[in-house]
Amino acid sequence: MSTYYTADLRADIDNYLDDQDAKLKNCPVCDDCGEHAQESWYDISGRIICDKCMEEYRRWPDDIC
Numbered sequence: 001m002s003t004y005y006t007a008d009l010r011a012d013i014d015n016y017l018d019d020q021d022a023k024l025k026n027c028p029v030c031d032d033c034g035e036h037a038q039e040s041w042y043d044i045s046g047r048i049i050c051d052k053c054m055e056e057y058r059r060w061p062d063d064i065c
């Protein structure tokens with residue numbers, strides 16, 4: 001069986017977090033909230049808008065009408 005659950009769990013976690021950091025660094029930074037867009041983002045006239053902010057924007061027309 002696997003030796004996944006060992007005394008090296010701390011090392012596993014460190015590796016996991018490093019991997020997450022590396023993934024984040026490959027993602028663009030949202031021009032609206034300044035966070036890294038993680039799964040998907042939109043390029044609106046050269047501005048990067050993350051999925052989360054885009055959800056917010058989508059609500060506006062409903063509020064206005």
Ligand SMILES: [Zn+2]
Nearest residue numbers: 030033050053
């Ligand atoms: Zn954003």
